Amino acid sequence: xxxxxxxxxxxxxxxxxxTVIALLLFAFLYAPIAVVILYSFNEARFGTNWTGFTTKxxxxxxxxxxxxxxxxxTLILALGSTSIxxxxxxxxxxxxxxxxxxxxxxxxxxxxxxxxxxxxxMAVALLLFYSLIRNWLGIFELGLKTMIIAHVTFxxxxxxxxxxxxxxxxxxxxxEASRDLGANGWQTFWHVTFPxxxxxxxxxxxxxxxxxxxxxxxxxxxxxxxxxxxxxxxYSSVKRGVTPEINALSTLLVLASxxxxxxxTLLQRKNSKQT
Amino acid sequence: MSxxxxxxxxxxxxxxxxxxxxxxLIVFFVIPLTIIIAISFFSRGDYGEIQLPLTLENYKRxxxxxxxxxxxxxxxxxxxxLVLGALTATVCVIAGLPLAFFIxxxxxxxxxxxxxxxxxxFWTNLLIRTYAWxxxxxxxxxxxxxxxxxxGGMSGESLYPSTxxxxxxxxxxFLPFLVLPLYASVEKIDWSLAEAASDLGANKLNVFxxxxxxxxxxxxxxxxxLVLLPAIxxxxxxxxxxxxxxxxxxxxxxxxxxQSRDWPFGxxxxxxxxxxxxxxxxxxxxxxxxxxxxx
Numbered sequence: 001x002x003x004x005x006x007x008x009x010x011x012x013x014x015x016x017x018x019t020v021i022a023l024l025l026f027a028f029l030y031a032p033i034a035v036v037i038l039y040s041f042n043e044a045r046f047g048t049n050w051t052g053f054t055t056k057x058x059x060x061x062x063x064x065x066x067x068x069x070x071x072x073x074t075l076i077l078a079l080g081s082t083s084i085x086x087x088x089x090x091x092x093x094x095x096x097x098x099x100x101x102x103x104x105x106x107x108x109x110x111x112x113x114x115x116x117x118x119x120x121x122m123a124v125a126l127l128l129f130y131s132l133i134r135n136w137l138g139i140f141e142l143g144l145k146t147m148i149i150a151h152v153t154f155x156x157x158x159x160x161x162x163x164x165x166x167x168x169x170x171x172x173x174x175x176e177a178s179r180d181l182g183a184n185g186w187q188t189f190w191h192v193t194f195p196x197x198x199x200x201x202x203x204x205x206x207x208x209x210x211x212x213x214x215x216x217x218x219x220x221x222x223x224x225x226x227x228x229x230x231x232x233x234x235y236s237s238v239k240r241g242v243t244p245e246i247n248a249l250s251t252l253l254v255l256a257s258x259x260x261x262x263x264x265t266l267l268q269r270k271n272s273k274q275t
Numbered sequence: 276m277s278x279x280x281x282x283x284x285x286x287x288x289x290x291x292x293x294x295x296x297x298x299x300l301i302v303f304f305v306i307p308l309t310i311i312i313a314i315s316f317f318s319r320g321d322y323g324e325i326q327l328p329l330t331l332e333n334y335k336r337x338x339x340x341x342x343x344x345x346x347x348x349x350x351x352x353x354x355x356x357l358v359l360g361a362l363t364a365t366v367c368v369i370a371g372l373p374l375a376f377f378i379x380x381x382x383x384x385x386x387x388x389x390x391x392x393x394x395x396x397f398w399t400n401l402l403i404r405t406y407a408w409x410x411x412x413x414x415x416x417x418x419x420x421x422x423x424x425x426x427g428g429m430s431g432e433s434l435y436p437s438t439x440x441x442x443x444x445x446x447x448x449f450l451p452f453l454v455l456p457l458y459a460s461v462e463k464i465d466w467s468l469a470e471a472a473s474d475l476g477a478n479k480l481n482v483f484x485x486x487x488x489x490x491x492x493x494x495x496x497x498x499x500x501l502v503l504l505p506a507i508x509x510x511x512x513x514x515x516x517x518x519x520x521x522x523x524x525x526x527x528x529x530x531x532x533x534q535s536r537d538w539p540f541g542x543x544x545x546x547x548x549x550x551x552x553x554x555x556x557x558x559x560x561x562x563x564x565x566x567x568x569x570x
Contacts, residue, residue, distance in 0.1 A: 012466060014380045022377035025370055028447060029396050032407030039410060048415050092296035099289045107297075109560060114304055116552050118508020120525045121311070121545045122304075124532045128314065128542070129307035153303040156296050214400045217510055221532070231402050238406045238515065250403040257399040264398075265391050 033254055040247035057248040067249055070233040076144060077219070077229060078212040081151035086205040088152070089159025090197075093204075094189075096160065097167040111157045119154075123221035126150050130222065142224030150222045151212045158211065159204035166200025167193075199267055206264050210257065308549070315542035323536030333543035349527070353547070356524040359438070360507040363445040367453040367502045368495065370446070375457040379464075390458070397451035405515050408444045409435055412516075436518020444512045449505060453498035460494025496562045500555045508548050524548050 014022075043052035061067055096108065114122065126149075130140040140146055174196070178188040216231035223232060230253065237246045315333055320326045335341070339350040378389045396404060411418055412435035419434050434440060464487060472486040488495075510525030517523075524544060531541025 012380050014377055018373050018377050018380075021373045025374050025450070026392060028370075029393070029450060031411055032404040032447060033396065033399060035410050036403060036407045048410055048413050088296040088299055091292045095289060095293040095296075099293070101289055101293075109556075112556055113552070114300070116504050116556055118505065118510075118525060118548050118552065120508060120510045120528050121548050122307075124528060124541060124545060125307035125311045126303065127532060128538065129303070129310055132310065149303055152299065156300060160296065210398055214398075214402075216400075216402050231400065234400075234402055234406075235511075238402075238409070242406060242409055250400070250406075254399050254403060258395055261391065261395045261398045265387075265394065269387075 036247050036254065037251045039242075040244060040251040042244055042247075045244060046241075057244040060245050061248050061252075064245065066228070067230075067233060067245075070228050070230045073144060073227055074213065074229040074231075077147050077151060078209050080144075080148045081155060081212050082205055082209045084148070085152045085155035085159050085208050086201060089156045089204060089208070090163045090201050092156060092160040093163030093167060094193075097164045111160060114154050114157045115161075119215070119217040120221075122154060123150070123218045126153070126218070127221045142222060142227075144227045146222045146224070147219055147227060147229075150218050151215065154215075154218065155208035155211055158207050159201075162204035162207060163197060163200050166197045166203075170196055199270060203264060203267055206260060206267070210260055213253075213256070311542045311545050311549075314539050315546045317539045319537045319539050323538070325538055333540045336540060337543055337547060352522050352524065352527055355521070356507050359442060359445070359521075359523065360503050362442055363449060363506045364453075364499050364502045366442070366446045367450050368499060370450060371453040371457050371498065374450075374454050375461045378454075378458050379461040393451050393454050393458075396447075397455075401448055402511055402515075404448055405444050405512050408440060408447070408516055412440050412443070436516055436520060438517065438521045440516040441513050441521045441523075444516045445506050445509065448512065449502045452501040452505070456498040456501065457491065457494045460491040464490050493562050497559055500559045504552055504555045507551055 039048070040057055041053050041055065042050055043054045044050070096104065096111075126146075130142060130146055134140050170193070174192055175188055178192045179185075183191065214231065216235055219229050220232055220235070223229070228236075230249065234246055234250060237243065314325055316329045316331070317325050318328060318330050318332065332342075336346075337349045337353070339345050339347055374393075378386060378393070381389055410416065412433075413419065414433045422434060468490070469482050469486040472482045477485065507523075508525050509523055510529055513521045513523045513526055514529075517526075524547070528541050528544050528548070531537045531544065535541075
């Protein structure tokens with residue numbers, strides 16, 4: 001798109017008023033994150049008065065066996081579900097981009113349903129499904145396994161959409177060249193397509209991982225005794241009242257998200273530069 | 276891009292690639308949803324079991340026509356979810372417009388930085404960002420003290436827990452959902468149209484209405500739906516910030532599946548929530564397909 005720069009200048013510059021509004025909105029977006037980080041260093045055990053700087057809540061966290069086992073469960077859940085959903089989601093993304101089949105349009109549309117469905121609806125639907133199957137076949141005892149299955153279900157569409165976007169940005173003549181040179185479908189995929197879409201697959205996997213890490217509602221309904229994750233632990237603690245220790249735990253999670261986001265942004269920038 | 280070169284791909288077959296994900300989604304998504312829809316027509320037994328006869332009672336109860344005559348409890352909750360969702364979306368639009376324009380006008384370097392700043396909260400645990408408002412709006416916080424002073428200390432009500440806190444939490448949590456698609460359309464605006472309108476004597480408001488708004492309408496609608504859908508079905512935010520006073524759809528679903536153990540009724544609420552989502556997606560798809568008409 002061609003923009004006449006000289007003429008558009010007046011409308012393309014921020015007035016001081018817009019700047020102030022934008023800065024206030026950023027402050028609003030970051031206020032909750034800032035307050036959690038700030039209060040994780042607060043000496044006072046109760047209340048919101050600042051009584052002094054301390055790192056003792058982090059030390060306490062290292063001794064907290066509930067938080068530690070919740071961290072372990074969270075990681076198992078996130079790694080397990082991400083590895084399954086990345087493989088299946090990539091295959092789905094590939095099928096949607098490279099094949100023409102009947103019902104494709106419908107599948108394309110329905111793929112957005114698991115993304116937009118309220119998480120509580122998905123959670124209770126799975127809870128109901130698990131309990132019916134359990135009564136019938138005796139499988140699907142609630143625990144980490146049922147949680148992994150649930151997470152994979154909401155991760156697959158996200159991975160498929162990200163991978164598909166990467167695929168559709170590729171030059172189709174590369175595939176054609178590979179096939180003209182005698183490679184079969186699998187060889188073409190493995191030696192030509194796969195290396196090219198790898199950044200997309202990684203981005204999809206990171207997205208899936210973060211979604212799993214952040215999920216509370218679906219985990220809450222599909223978890224069993226002993227499969228408490230960090231969000232479940234945080235929720236049940238917060239229900240009894242916010243403590244500095246929970247703020248410390250949340251701060252660590254927030255830092256993980258910030259690092260993850262920056263990595264993902266860098267990956268995407270690399271993505272867009274390659275195409 | 277020429278479609279014919281790669282599609283259809285005849286050298287590999289579709290089924291082995293498509294089936295794992297497809298079967299997974301059918302077994303763990305389509306079937307559970309079908310079960311929910313089916314169960315919403317069953318009755319609840321004395322001990323919370325799901326039993327016959329088939330009935331429309333659950334839906335009638337949700338609409339207020341229970342066995343004991345008209346009861347506005349559930350219609351009120353349904354209405355509140357829609358109103359609070361719409362309110363959240365409106366506030367997000369009002370706040371999101373200046374923010375999206377602000378970011379689009381920055382130099383490329385600052386633009387990337389500002390976009391990352393919008394994306395970070397989006398990736399940060401919603402539970403954490405929500406419970407933080409309990410601290411920010413607690414009676415001793417300086418925000419509450421400011422509000423107290425501003426209102427002259429008249430209202431004895433604290434900022435949290437309240438419906439106000441729920442809306443603040445939802446706006447804060449969902450604002451990035453609106454800003455990102457909106458920014459994408461603002462970025463593509465053809466400013467020469469605005470110049471032309473302005474040269475032809477249109478005032479600022481008219482330039483915005485006739486030359487800019489039609490260009491960003493698609494992004495605005497997409498963003499609004501992205502805010503509206505999760506807001507209506509929200510469970511955590513009203514749970515943590517409403518203090519049991521601001522009950523929304525998500526909360527009554529949770530209630531039916533835990534304390535009340537009325538699964539058929541809970542399923543009926545899910546079906547209603549699902550209907551809202553499908554309607555929203557339909558609007559979204561419709562807008563995505565007809566960008567030219569909206570422009």
